[in-house]
Amino acid sequence: MNTKFLGTGIALVTPFKSDLTVDHEALANIVNYNIDNGTDYIVVFGTTAESVTVTKEEKKAVIKTIFEVNKGRLPLVLGIGGNNTMEVVQEIKTTDLSGFDAILSVSPYYTKPTQEGIYQHFKAVSEACPIPIILYNVPGRTSKNIEPETTVRLANDFENIVGIKEAGNSVSQYLRLLKDKPENFLIISGDDDLALGVVLAGGAGVISVIGQAFPKDFSEMIRLGLKGEAKEAYKLHYKLMDVIGYIFEENNPAGIKAVFEALNLCNDTVRLPLVPATNQLKAKINDFVKGL
Template sequence: MKKLNGTGVALVTPFKKDGKIDFNGLEKLVKYVLDNNVDYLVALGTTSETTTLKQEEKWEIIKCIQNSNYKKLPLILGIGGNNTENVIKEVNSIKNLSDFYAILSVSPYYNTPSQEGIYQHFKSIVNHTEANIILYNVPKRTGSNIIPDTVLRLSFDFKNIIGIKEASGNVLQSYKILERKKENFSVISGDDYTILPVILGGGEGVISVIAQGFPDKISNMISLAKKNDVKKAFSIFYDIMNIIDLIYEEGNPTGIKTFLDVIGICNPYVRLPLVNGTPSLRKKILHSLNKINQ
């Protein structure tokens, strides 16, 4: 199996003002990133507000993304949770699992398992499915960190664990995995700030939030980094660094949805307990965009 290289996009779920899903907005977003050189799509990750989506809405979103993608790019599907049995049930409820390159599964949150608990959680999932699994480590959201030794143990013990989305924000942690991993295991930056250091250390690319706003820029930046054109890659990063700051200022996906609204892709609405971006955030994003486009 080929490794997941380059730019993966963590797609938002556009909503209408009344809170219903805006499928036209989702189609427009998928078309926009398809036309701008991204490498794969991630459906139902954290950025898509999965925790506030009903099961039938999730099926509709998957169908909409598949139809808009026309089988052009690999699709990754987010299925994770802190109840191991439920995660297994949800993975096994996917009718056409072969349509998806892999399942992106977050480390169990809230109950803060030990490293052995994390290992057993993923072991249990792998033993109950044929799907490829990408681990997702995001300690600031889950309350626990998957340490490099646990990641490496899982990757060597189970061939269907094919990679990790590493979003600890700790580049050294990525390097400790990269130094000792097997060749066909992918280390993917899960953080827009660490894309370049992870790639320059031997990582495969990114599952990015900002890439749906700047798909061409992020794809170009990654391509330059992989060719070792470090100066040009960083010049793109510095150009958009302020916008990356801004899209996280009021939380994710509030910030990226505000940005997507500003550039005319989809509405800015989110579901409670998230709230819409402030006029002040919108103004700052517009100001930064104008500077970039000058």
């Protein structure tokens, strides 16, 4: 089992200044804040990073900042995915992956491939990728579920496919994966609200959005869950439960950026077509942060 990805990974935001340029100082602060407070690994350029609206040059600069701040302290995972298989393969082949421990690759979106199409897509990704791959199933965004049978088939057929970030928000699907997966394959929760239950049922941990704002409590909750200490873990779950709901109320990452603004770690700027959280949502988030 790839133990680098046990525990709490975070889906890192890309902080922007009010003029929409990348805020590298805030980025460095958020990375250090997570390293200092118990986060186990960092996912760079997942959905939460607004990766579709960040240019290639900006991505290189963000990666440079993260490398300089991290200094090899935590494992790093890079998001590389899309709905054009040849383009994804080309990106993998032309990206310097030497500083990364794995890639996170989202299932093809918009085009709605069949299960066989999803399998063949990830077969091509696997054959092109020199480092481990974590699949990413998020049917709420892709409009197509990776069925558990397809995940298990990929896990059995390709050695470098080491896990899945499962964000189908379906308890029964998590349990099916945990029951049928190969022994060393990682089932990683992509649903912050279900993460503890998944871990207690045998999951490897979480790639979290809220975890980056409250890394001490969230990573401790997952650690307790991995040890089977449900009662203590659920105390932390209930402590954070309201804010987990708040950050997904309008859109992600506007919600998590509103939390970071309340914590004075970055401002709440997002790039269109996303817009910042409404004043009503910000008021709830500010009250939660003050109460904490």
